Amino acid sequence: MGEEANCNTVMEATKAKENGHAVAVPDVKGKADDTVVAVAPAAEADPRLQGISDAIRVVPHFPKPGIMFNDITTLLLRPGVFKDALDIFVERYRGMAIAAVAGIEARGFIFGPAIALAIGAKFIPLRKPKKLPGEVISETYVLEYGTDCLEMHVGAVEPDERVLIVDDLVATGGTLCAAINLLERAGADVVECACLIGLPKFKDFYKLNGKPVYVLVESREYEK
Ligand SMILES: O=P(O)(O)OC[C@H]1O[C@H](OP(=O)(O)OP(=O)(O)O)[C@H](O)[C@@H]1O
Ligand SMILES: Nc1ncnc2[nH]cnc12
Numbered sequence: 001m002g003e004e005a006n007c008n009t010v011m012e013a014t015k016a017k018e019n020g021h022a023v024a025v026p027d028v029k030g031k032a033d034d035t036v037v038a039v040a041p042a043a044e045a046d047p048r049l050q051g052i053s054d055a056i057r058v059v060p061h062f063p064k065p066g067i068m069f070n071d072i073t074t075l076l077l078r079p080g081v082f083k084d085a086l087d088i089f090v091e092r093y094r095g096m097a098i099a100a101v102a103g104i105e106a107r108g109f110i111f112g113p114a115i116a117l118a119i120g121a122k123f124i125p126l127r128k129p130k131k132l133p134g135e136v137i138s139e140t141y142v143l144e145y146g147t148d149c150l151e152m153h154v155g156a157v158e159p160d161e162r163v164l165i166v167d168d169l170v171a172t173g174g175t176l177c178a179a180i181n182l183l184e185r186a187g188a189d190v191v192e193c194a195c196l197i198g199l200p201k202f203k204d205f206y207k208l209n210g211k212p213v214y215v216l217v218e219s220r221e222y223e224k
Helices: 047-055 079-093 108-119 174-185
Strands: 015-018 021-024 057-060 068-071 100-104 122-126 136-142 147-153 162-170 189-198 205-208 211-218
Touching (some): 047 079, 079 108, 100 108, 100 174, 108 122, 122 147, 136 174, 147 174, 162 174, 174 189, 174 205
Antiparallel strands (some): 057 068, 136 147, 205 211
């Protein structure tokens, strides 16, 4: 098994496997991992994924030059596609004894609560600084430029509770790493991270700090 990525590095790719055949995932750190895990269903096998990809608008040069912004608000305007995305996650996580879904502010709040309700789990908001009124624990993380911070209420999660982390998109993985750290510091058992969108080189299934990251579609690098 390969060395695992940590929160100060990019994610490490793994070999993925579904229906008996391994899928080689690009090795973003230059070192492959022999871990064999499941992947999201291929677009050919699940037509819902193409619809999800098509419903996400790519906005060039937002919020700054050079960024191809993946805008999920266009997907939200299409209830059938929105539901498809939620259904895929619910189909995956139902029956996995997940006690809590932790959503990352802001866009993780759009998907996380619906998934939590559907699988019978509680919802934990992981918020940006100074938004939560109670006692919090905080985790600072590095962005492309500068730093940010996530906070969680003390007592939101019990030790050993199985937790799923939800966000809309994984880019560098810094945000998910901070979320994993926050939950693990509180004693939670982070089962997996789930995102609608991953950067192309991180698509399918890979690990971050030892935790699987499940991604439905890769981000498009062009305008539609
Ligand atoms: O993998 P990373 O490089 O950490 O980037 C992914 C994060 O970036 C976006 O949030 P953003 O920080 O823009 O916050 P917002 O949703 O509050 O606008 C996105 O919703 C993820 O949370
Ligand atoms: N390209 C992108 N689109 C939307 N949100 C993002 N967060 C980080 N990179 C992003």
